[in-house]
Amino acid sequence: MFTLEVKKVLIACGVVSALLMSTLFLEANSASEKILNSKRNVDGAVIYPHKDGKYTSYLLNTQSTKGFNKYGRTPTSNEVKAWNLDVMPDGTGLPVGQGSVEAGDELYSAQCAMCHGDFGTGGNGYPTLSGGQGSLKNQLLKEGDEPPFRTIGSYWPYASTLYWYIQSAMPFANPKSLSNDETYALVAYLLSINDITIDGVELDDEYVLNKEKFLKIKMPNEDGFYPVDPSRSDLKEVRPPLAQGNRCMSDCNAPKPVHIAAEITGFDPAISTSKELLIKESKNTIAPGEKIYEESCMACHANEALGAPVLGDKEVWRDITSKGIDVVYLNGINGINSMPPKGGNMDLSEIQMKEVIDYMVLKSK
Amino acid sequence: MINKPNSRRDFFKKSAVYSMSAIAASSIVPINTLKADEIEITQKAPWGTKLGDLVDKYAYGIPSPYEHNNVRRVHDLLSSGDRYATVSMTPHHLQEGIITPNGLFFNRSHGGTAQVDPEKFRLMLHGLLEKPLVLTLKQLKRYPSISRIYFIECPANGSTGWRGPQFNNLQFVKGMTSCAEWTGVRLKTVLDDLGLSPDAKWMLAEGSDNSEMARTIPIEKVLDDAMLVWGQNGEPLRPEQGYPVRLLLPGWEGNLNVKWLKRLEFSDKPWHTKEETSKYTMLQANGKGINYFWPMEVNSIITSPCPEVPWTDLSVGDKIEISGLAWSGRGTIKTVDISLDGGNNWVEASLKGLVLPKAWTRFSYIVKWDGKTKVLLSRAIDDSGHIQPSIDKLIENVGVEGIYHRNPIVGWEVKSNGEVNNVHVRS
Numbered sequence: 001m002f003t004l005e006v007k008k009v010l011i012a013c014g015v016v017s018a019l020l021m022s023t024l025f026l027e028a029n030s031a032s033e034k035i036l037n038s039k040r041n042v043d044g045a046v047i048y049p050h051k052d053g054k055y056t057s058y059l060l061n062t063q064s065t066k067g068f069n070k071y072g073r074t075p076t077s078n079e080v081k082a083w084n085l086d087v088m089p090d091g092t093g094l095p096v097g098q099g100s101v102e103a104g105d106e107l108y109s110a111q112c113a114m115c116h117g118d119f120g121t122g123g124n125g126y127p128t129l130s131g132g133q134g135s136l137k138n139q140l141l142k143e144g145d146e147p148p149f150r151t152i153g154s155y156w157p158y159a160s161t162l163y164w165y166i167q168s169a170m171p172f173a174n175p176k177s178l179s180n181d182e183t184y185a186l187v188a189y190l191l192s193i194n195d196i197t198i199d200g201v202e203l204d205d206e207y208v209l210n211k212e213k214f215l216k217i218k219m220p221n222e223d224g225f226y227p228v229d230p231s232r233s234d235l236k237e238v239r240p241p242l243a244q245g246n247r248c249m250s251d252c253n254a255p256k257p258v259h260i261a262a263e264i265t266g267f268d269p270a271i272s273t274s275k276e277l278l279i280k281e282s283k284n285t286i287a288p289g290e291k292i293y294e295e296s297c298m299a300c301h302a303n304e305a306l307g308a309p310v311l312g313d314k315e316v317w318r319d320i321t322s323k324g325i326d327v328v329y330l331n332g333i334n335g336i337n338s339m340p341p342k343g344g345n346m347d348l349s350e351i352q353m354k355e356v357i358d359y360m361v362l363k364s365k
Numbered sequence: 366m367i368n369k370p371n372s373r374r375d376f377f378k379k380s381a382v383y384s385m386s387a388i389a390a391s392s393i394v395p396i397n398t399l400k401a402d403e404i405e406i407t408q409k410a411p412w413g414t415k416l417g418d419l420v421d422k423y424a425y426g427i428p429s430p431y432e433h434n435n436v437r438r439v440h441d442l443l444s445s446g447d448r449y450a451t452v453s454m455t456p457h458h459l460q461e462g463i464i465t466p467n468g469l470f471f472n473r474s475h476g477g478t479a480q481v482d483p484e485k486f487r488l489m490l491h492g493l494l495e496k497p498l499v500l501t502l503k504q505l506k507r508y509p510s511i512s513r514i515y516f517i518e519c520p521a522n523g524s525t526g527w528r529g530p531q532f533n534n535l536q537f538v539k540g541m542t543s544c545a546e547w548t549g550v551r552l553k554t555v556l557d558d559l560g561l562s563p564d565a566k567w568m569l570a571e572g573s574d575n576s577e578m579a580r581t582i583p584i585e586k587v588l589d590d591a592m593l594v595w596g597q598n599g600e601p602l603r604p605e606q607g608y609p610v611r612l613l614l615p616g617w618e619g620n621l622n623v624k625w626l627k628r629l630e631f632s633d634k635p636w637h638t639k640e641e642t643s644k645y646t647m648l649q650a651n652g653k654g655i656n657y658f659w660p661m662e663v664n665s666i667i668t669s670p671c672p673e674v675p676w677t678d679l680s681v682g683d684k685i686e687i688s689g690l691a692w693s694g695r696g697t698i699k700t701v702d703i704s705l706d707g708g709n710n711w712v713e714a715s716l717k718g719l720v721l722p723k724a725w726t727r728f729s730y731i732v733k734w735d736g737k738t739k740v741l742l743s744r745a746i747d748d749s750g751h752i753q754p755s756i757d758k759l760i761e762n763v764g765v766e767g768i769y770h771r772n773p774i775v776g777w778e779v780k781s782n783g784e785v786n787n788v789h790v791r792s
Contacts, residue, residue: 038748042585043660045616046696046749048722056697056722061509069558071504075489075497083489083628086569086579089637125445127643137652139764140528148648148766155654158637165639168577169476172449175575225646225656228635241662241695242647242770243759245744245752247702247711254708255757255792257740257776260530267438271534273459273673275431299447 044240087164091215094163098210099185101192101203107182108189110338111171114300114307119193120151124303126172127151130193133220153194157225159217162187173299174344184209196220289359292352296345301360308339309364317364325361332357435459437469438536442525449477450576452519454540457666457690458673463514463718463725465543467598472605473519473541475640476575479625483609488593492569492631495560502609506595508550513592514724516692518542518661519619520645520769526756527765530787535671538775538787539664542692544725547613548596553588565631569638570612573627579638580621581657582614584631590615590723593626616694616723617659618769620645650764661694662772663753665701665728665745676783681736687714691726693747700746701728707740707776708755708790714743740788741777757792 039047048056087093108116115126122128132149140147148154152162167183169175178186188209197203199216293301293311300308309316320328333353335341342348348356428435437453444451452473455465465471472478483502491497522541525531532538561584568587572578582591592613595602602608607624614621620640635657646654667689670676679685691698698720702711714730728743745753756773776788 040749041589042583043617044695044749045660046722047589057719058511058513060511065509065554066558068508069496069498069555071507072498072500075491075499079489079499080491080497084491084630086571086630086636086638088632088634090634092634125441125447127445136648136654137650139650139766141765148652150643150648152643155648156642157656158642161637161639161642168579169575169639172476172575175476175577224652225654228657241751241754242767243754243762243773245746245754245758245774247744247746247752249702249711250709252709252711254704254706255790257707257778257788258529258791259778259786259788260533262531263533264440264442264525264531266442267440267534267537269434269436269438271438271536271673272434274434277430278433299449303447 085164085168087160089158089160091160091211094160094211094214095180096211097180097184098208099181099183099188100206100208101185101188102205103182104185104187104189104192105205107178107186111174111340112186114338115172120190129190133194136221136224151194152190153196153220155221155224157219157222159187159191159214159219162190163214171344174340177340177344184214187214191217287359287362289352289356292348292356293359296348297343297356297360300339300343307337311360311363314364317361321361325357328357328361329354432459435469437472438540440537450475452521452541454536455543456536456673457539457668458535458671460668463544463690463727464598465545467545467600467603467606470543470545470597470603470606471517471519471541473619474574474576474605474624475578475620478604479572479574480604481573481608481625486609488610488626488629490555490559490629490631492629493562493565493633494556494631495562496558498555498559502595505550505593505610508554510548510550510596511592512546512548512596513590513615514544514546514719514721515613515615516542516544516661516723516725517613517619517622518664518692518694520658520661523771523775524768526789527760527767527771529791530789533672533787535666535668535673539666541619542664542725544692545598546596547592547594548599549592549594549610549613552591552593552612555593556588561631564633567632567635569628569630569632569636570621570623570626571628571630572607572623572625574625578620578623578625578640579636580623580640581636581638582612582621583657583659586614586617586659614659616661616696618645618661621659645769647763647767647769649767655767658770659694661692662770663691663693663695663698663745663747663749663751664772665689665691665743665753666775667703667741667743667777670741670779670783670785671777672785672787675785676734676779679734679783681734683734684731685734687730687732687741689728689743691716691728691743691745692724693745693749693751694723695749695751696747697722698726698745699748701726702744702746703728703730704742704744705732705739708742708774711742711744734783736781738781739779740790741779742774742790744774756789 041047050060053060053062115124116129117123120129128149129152132151132154135146135149135154138146138148156162163183166186167178188203188207192203198213301311309320333342333350342353435456437455439448439451439453453471455469455471486502488500488505519541523539566584568582568584570580570582593610594613595610597603597606602611607626610626611624612622612626641656646656647658648654667687669688676685687703691701698716701714701716703714704711714728716726717729718727720726754773759773776790778786778788
């Protein structure tokens, strides 16, 4: 119990015991009783009443608000089916399909490795997907300490999340493009590189994952979370504050301030409060492809680590254009290596693709 | 100063070092004498001797060109190798009052800012409902609206400080929170007509963006103060905030306020979305993670002075206001205490302006600058009884690897020359 009337009571220094705090309640005025008696929600927050035409300081229209659903309509079963694609931990929502570790490996190399690294080892700021088992108790407190590594294998409690997330949100620049079979294959591959077995069976290259086998997956860290009990009995103020402060007012024996050891800079734009007018750069008219480049291509082509030809890399672009600009157009439109057709943005017309390729070639000369 | 309550006088007696702040009741501040005529007064101003801009120069107005530094900022450390799944920070040091202008509202998304066509927007409510529902934007906006001022905060706000201070500015120490007046309909009002099953204990909220951002919400929150919002500070939601419609869960982690909303499904069991797995879970020192962590903890920050707005232009004896922001996802701010000596002695600041639940609350305390190095702290307390903890206390409870929900007391060291630095008060 952390409730404490604080407005009038100044607590002297030192540790305030729970006993002292409860004594203070008894002596506190009606304001504190209000705190004690206020309704609490599952998060421990105060529930304020809608009462007498008011909600806290806000005035309310007290007329009936019923019946406005008449403006809407009932969804058709096909519409619900089209959008209801989530997969729950017990497998509810998991579609039928199958895919092998080997097929997943190929897909991963082509569409995932550029961000998540070979074998899920991460890189470029994108999440690491494998390894880390046994590291969760690590604390990086001083130089040389190892931090915990939160990966699919070490941290994720349910494989359902893996399937659902990959299919709805991956690959990053081209989401919702994978079939059920492709998603099964990728899940199989990701489980295999995390050394996760299904029903005691190791997932070798030939292993084919399907719905039946998927339902038997038990992730290593399934029990690694403070659970929410289905009865919800643990939701009543289940989450007290992570830490409760102490309202010491004087002679508190505070520790010393610690200064920044290694200051981080590099903000964009740079930190400044100057009010001097900026001298306007004489900006030339924007090239037709520039906007498209920024919206659709920059994610890969501005990042050396992703393997795509980087804008401005003269040598690489000289090679690319050596077979003639038409070949570059075609490759851009149809896709090449790990680049999907039109870079994954199928809304772009062929003319727009040519404009953006012209822009990128020009910028790399 | 005559009417100061006893507690404040005691405070300064006990902290004799800071007699600088015990402003004598009788003091009469001398007016500065003139050194030379100022040309700002003696000469005609250029903007007064010619016509100004045309009234219709900007169909949608923009800030003064002199305010070009009042902008959101990003840092590559806080992104995933790109600027699609990153966060831009609100410049608190240049903000006034408790409302964040829409163009400065912090922006965190997981797959870029979706540009949703309002004519093609559909919201579906289904699952354990007798009457599932599809609404267009126009139909949703027919519901009687309410407007509420609430903050939103990313649970990673302040997370770069777990192992010590790293950023020497306010914008990156606490810039992942903003506050706006939101207009929409209470979700309970919509559900009252739809025959919500008593078995419905959980709601899935799903966005329509690249990341299909989804979160699981307990029904108790849904039926308390959750809203479907389409208005932000008097205009349609900004795309960065989920245009045309986002879920608003007052006081809860920013990512739960699902943007570009598409679907609400009701179930007797919780989901387990990616954002309840790889992110937004809080790993404890014992190796176990807290999942489904919802409310943002009580918090406060002094916004003036701060590293960006120092006291370098003050002279000894100048009066100066210490001002800042406090907020809590569990209720309403009751009290904010301020310390000038790194936490040995504290005094209660004044709250000023509107004091609303789950909204930014301004606090204020006036001191006299004595030109001596000091450490300023603020400590907020809410009406749920939660007191902002020390850094030591928080780390003792949860270790340093939790990433999220880091709300301990923030320290600004004011040096004798008026410069301000980020410091952590640690044992």
